Amino acid sequence: MLSVVVEQAHRMAVCERPNPVPAEGEVRVRVRLAGVCGSDLHIFHGKNPFVTYPRVIGHEFVGHVDAVGAGVSALRIGERVVVDPVVSCGQCHACRIGRHNVCQRLQVIGVHRDGGFSQFACVPARNAYAVPDGMPTASAAVIEPFAVAANATHRTGVLPSDVALIYGAGPVGLNLLQVLKRVYGIRTFITDHVDERLALARVCGAADDEIINTAREPLARALERRGAAGGPTLIYDAVCHPAILEEAVGLAAPAGRIGVLGFSATPSSLPQQALTSKELTLYASRLNCAMFPTVIDWIMRGLVDPGRIVTHQVNVRDVAYAFDLAENQPRVSCKVLLDLGEDA
Ligand SMILES: [Zn+2]
Ligand SMILES: [Zn+2]
Secondary structure (H helix, E strand, C coil): CEEEEEEECCEEEEEECCCCCCCCCEEEEEEEEEECCHHHHHHHCCCCCCCCCCEECCCCEEEEEEEECCCCCHHHCCCEEEECCEECCCCCHHHHCCCHHHCCCCEEECCCECCCCECEEEEEHHHEEECCCCCCHHHHCCHHHHHHHHHHHHHHCCCCCCEEEEECCCHHHHHHHHHHHHHCCCEEEEEECCHHHHHHHHHCCCCHHHEEECCCCCHHHHHHHCCCCCCCCEEEECCCCHHHHHHHHHHCCCCCEEEECCCCCCCCCCCHHHHHHCCCEEEECCCCCCCHHHHHHHHHCCCCCHHHHEEEEEEHHHHHHHHHHHHHCCCCCCEEEEECCCCC
């Protein structure tokens, strides 16, 4: 099989490897499409503290079950599945209280163990969710990053009276936008520096006056002009730069909540005065906690379509081009998928 292997930081190869054999409790997935994510780029650049090399990366993928290990029903063979990359121990404190995405012994497929940038991937059977008939495969390939957005809104909660602000119209910000606009129907501002990304925000449900290009208009003034001078009550940082969190704490309305998705190791300086005087709440959100069924249900009910942010499908052999698109070309690309189909 062909696999994308990051052999060490800054060194990646597409190589031929033996097909893996599913262990007890596992299914083998014949991967069709796999999404390129910022964290794949981080692994390539040596900036992910959890990864060990060499590693087959990729944690957003869809395909068909083509073999099963002991203890897994053979009826699953042929099933179209999307894989939740979160593998947890089930024993630790976080697991016991239902927060298994922050398991003490967390294993993320494509980070701690081999992932989906490969023609075959073995994963625990319970991590492979059936994709209902009628769902486009490209939409199913974006369920994982959509679940990341769904997890963030689940963490913060969403009230009908909330006015939201999303920093960043990249894949995660745009997924958040679809959840807030189409599932919850609340007023949601979204920022970016790139007009093409803000055009995608319209496609994902933003109204014209909810789009703010912060390269042209200072954010505080833009919000004021749009009648949100009291500040957003719900803010999500999908840019994940330490300075954004500082600004968000300043902008948030009293009793506001802030969803934090970043993984920067650089400290943000947060004044206690702003936090306490407004009684703000920060909700960190990592990966997703069993959100796949919710997202699949939203898609099948026609509320959201994760496929809206897909701009490219690139043959796996051209993974370097796919990474360049995802990393350096925000004007032409958003979610880039690797195609691992039959003739890859
Ligand atoms: Zn991801
Ligand atoms: Zn655990």
